[in-house]
Amino acid sequence: MSLVTLYKGHFIDTPTPGEFRVRKDAVAIVEAGKLLFLEKAVPERFSSLPVKDLGEGVVIPSFIDLHVHAPQHMQMGAGLDMGLLDWLENYTYPGESSFADEDYARKIYPLFAAELLRQGSLRSVVYGTVHLVSTLILAQVLEKAGLIAFVGKVNMDRNTPDYLKETSEASFKVTETFCRRLVGRNGVRPIVTPRFAPSCTEKLMEDLGRLSQRLDLPVQSHLSETLSEAQWVSQLFPESRSYTHVYNDCGLLGSGSLMAHAIFLSDEEIDLIMERGATLVHCPSANINLSSGIMPLGRYLDRGVNLGLGSDVGAGHTLAMYRSVVQAVQSAKLLRILRPEENHRAVTLSDAFYLATMGNGKFFTNQGWGPCGAFEPGMSFDALSIDMGLPEVVEMSPLNQLERFLYAGDDRHIKIRILAGREL
Ligand code: GUN
Ligand code: FE
Numbered sequence: 001m002s003l004v005t006l007y008k009g010h011f012i013d014t015p016t017p018g019e020f021r022v023r024k025d026a027v028a029i030v031e032a033g034k035l036l037f038l039e040k041a042v043p044e045r046f047s048s049l050p051v052k053d054l055g056e057g058v059v060i061p062s063f064i065d066l067h068v069h070a071p072q073h074m075q076m077g078a079g080l081d082m083g084l085l086d087w088l089e090n091y092t093y094p095g096e097s098s099f100a101d102e103d104y105a106r107k108i109y110p111l112f113a114a115e116l117l118r119q120g121s122l123r124s125v126v127y128g129t130v131h132l133v134s135t136l137i138l139a140q141v142l143e144k145a146g147l148i149a150f151v152g153k154v155n156m157d158r159n160t161p162d163y164l165k166e167t168s169e170a171s172f173k174v175t176e177t178f179c180r181r182l183v184g185r186n187g188v189r190p191i192v193t194p195r196f197a198p199s200c201t202e203k204l205m206e207d208l209g210r211l212s213q214r215l216d217l218p219v220q221s222h223l224s225e226t227l228s229e230a231q232w233v234s235q236l237f238p239e240s241r242s243y244t245h246v247y248n249d250c251g252l253l254g255s256g257s258l259m260a261h262a263i264f265l266s267d268e269e270i271d272l273i274m275e276r277g278a279t280l281v282h283c284p285s286a287n288i289n290l291s292s293g294i295m296p297l298g299r300y301l302d303r304g305v306n307l308g309l310g311s312d313v314g315a316g317h318t319l320a321m322y323r324s325v326v327q328a329v330q331s332a333k334l335l336r337i338l339r340p341e342e343n344h345r346a347v348t349l350s351d352a353f354y355l356a357t358m359g360n361g362k363f364f365t366n367q368g369w370g371p372c373g374a375f376e377p378g379m380s381f382d383a384l385s386i387d388m389g390l391p392e393v394v395e396m397s398p399l400n401q402l403e404r405f406l407y408a409g410d411d412r413h414i415k416i417r418i419l420a421g422r423e424l
Contacts, residue, residue, distance in 0.1 A: 005030045005421065006046060009054035009385065011038060013061050013374040014354035018302060022398050023375075027051060028059075033421035034370075037377050048224045054416065057387035058398045058405070061374055062419060063321035065116070065124040067220070067260045067281040067310025070138050070151075071096045073112040073389040075314045080289040084226045087290060087315070089161075090381035095314075096129045096154075097163045101385035105134035112138075113145040118411045119320045120384045121311075123364055123372070125150045125220060125258060127193055130166055132174045137180060143187035146424045152193025152220055153178040157204050168204045175208065189367075191258075192210070196222035197233050197246045209251025218256035218367055221247060223280075224269075225261035231259060252279050256367060260310060262300075263293040265395035270303060279306040279363055282355065283381035284327035286315030294335045297328060298345035311357035321356045322406045323391040339359055341345075349403065385416035 007028045013021055026286055029036040037043075042051070055283045072092060079091040098104050115125060126142070126149050128135030135153045142149045148179040153175055155170045166174070175192065192212045194200040198209075212219050224230050224243045233243045244265065247253045255277035262280040265273070273280060282295050300307055309328060311319050318324075332347035359374020372380040386405050390396055396404070405413055417424045 003032065004036075004046065004049060004153070006049055006051040007054055007059070007383075009057070009059040009154050010049045011375050012036075012398055012402050014350050015374045015376060016357055017351045017354040017359070018348060020187070020350045020353070020399055020402070024398060025408075026384075027069060028381065030374065030421045031136055031370050031406045033380060035377055035379050035381045053282040054385045055387060057415070058245065058401050059383050059385050060402065061357040061361070062122040062382040062417060063120045063123040063356050064308075064364070064373070065311050065319065065321055066279075066308035066360045066363060067257060067283055067312050068124055068319065069127040069312070069314060070109060070112045071099050071127075071129050072314030073115065073319075074108055076317050078314070080292065080317065084229060084290045084292060086099075087171050092314070093161050093164055097130050099134040102133050102137060104138045105131075109138045109141040113141050113147060115319050116147060117145055117417065118414075119318075120411070120414045120417055121319060121321050122382055122417060122424065123148045125191060125310075125359070125363070127144070127152055127154055127220070130154050130156055130164055130171070132178055135178060139182055139188040143185070146419065146422065147187065148364070148419060149188045150191040150218060150220075150367075151182065151188055154189040155194045155204060155208060156199040158201050159198050168201055168207075171204055172207045172211070176211060177219060179211065179217055183215060190217055192217050192219045192252075194219075194221050194252065196229070197243065198229065198236060202237070202250060205247070205250035205252055212250060212254075212256070218363075219254070220258040220260070221252065221323070223247065223259035223262045224264045225287075226290070227264060227360065230264055242266060242269050244272050248272060248276065258308070258363065260312065261292065261295065263287065263295045270300070270305065274303070274305055277306065279308050281308045281310045282328055283310045283312035283316055283324075284331040285317060285324055286312035288331065289317060290315055295332050296335065296344060297332050297351075298347050301347070302345065306362065307355055309352065309361040310356060320411070322409065325352040325356050325406050328355065349406065353406070380416060381421045383416075383418045384414050386413055387415050388413050
């Protein structure tokens with residue numbers, strides 16, 4: 001028998017949206033990084049093994065951040081009373097230009113990795129900058145921290161300040177080098193990352209589309225985050241039927257595509273997203289901060305669109321995915337308050353928790369990493385042990401403890417972090 005570990009505790013997960021599954025006083029049997037089973041009684045053949053008791057708190061799947069900008073870690077909070085395009089010009093692009101300096105990357109990226117770990121986001125899909133060496137350093141740093149991630153070198157060959165702008169040829173070539181360096185790795189893998197349609201020429205996006213198909217790589221970008229951006233895209237690409245069609249026409253929309261925001265989509269665009277099997281990533285913190293709008297999450301959930309959740313730091317202001325879970329619920333409430341005539345449905349806490357764990361996990365599963373995101377037999381055992389430090393006189397159900405953590409807890413309440421069976 002290979003290495004087997006037993007954990008006892010109150011386990012909560014969301015294999016499907018809409019309902020928390022609570023298993024009290026259960027024992028997780030973990031072998032070679034995967035959950036064998038989660039039962040009340042330990043089967044005979046494991047009964048001689050020691051059990052690690054995780055106490056009276058709760059054990060949940062570790063968080064996954066499906067959209068985050070590592071270089072923006074240092075600008076969190078800055079300029080967040082602006083709109084998207086002004087914020088990019090005045091804060092984000094100047095901030096990202098610092099990563100031309102590798103020493104700066106070596107100093108900053110370990111702080112980003114440490115904060116992901118501290119907040120329990122053990123898997124993530126990350127944007128670097130346009131710079132090859134700094135973004136390779138980012139990949140190295142995440143891998144060294146024991147985290148699992150996709151990392152993208154950002155592409156920008158137009159409508160970009162000169163200090164960040166690449167030529168189309170260099171942008172493509174450097175991306176190919178970057179992807180080939182990371183392909184097939186264990187911890188950190190590459191993702192093709194055209195920043196968004198306004199900052200990429202059609203030629204570059206087509207080349208990147210072909211690269212993603214040739215190397216079988218996922219793609220990430222931003223889609224329809226604000227109305228002014230969407231109007232700009234319709235001027236830049238008069239031939240395309242919609243913003244979504246721009247990516248589709250360039251070969252960038254497939255089952256491995258992550259499209260962040262997706263607030264202002266027509267029914268036809270949603271149909272196209274579903275036809276291609278792409279995933280929409282909700283970033284509620286960023287959408288409120290930049291007053292972009294509110295994604296109709298309930299509607300997308302009901303239609304069965306592939307959905308995930310991202311912190312979108314630095315437009316989002318925290319790497320704590322439990323905050324994004326709450327913000328997803330709150331944003332959906334605002335939509336109901338502000339536009340009652342549209343009959344948006346409520347989004348439950350379990351819907352939002354599902355996105356941050358199982359929904360996001362599906363992307364890693366589909367990208368060949370093995371199943372993850374809940375406590376199902378055969379899944380990677382990725383877990384956080386949460387202890388809210390309640391006084392003994394308080395008796396609180398596991399589910400109430402989880403609610404309390406998601407709304408009012410913080411990283412001090414995350415006691416143990418486990419990724420693929422390994423305590424980090
Ligand atoms: N659109 C293009 N770039 C960005 C970015 O860095 N953050 C956000 N939120 N939207 C973008
Ligand atoms: Fe973003």
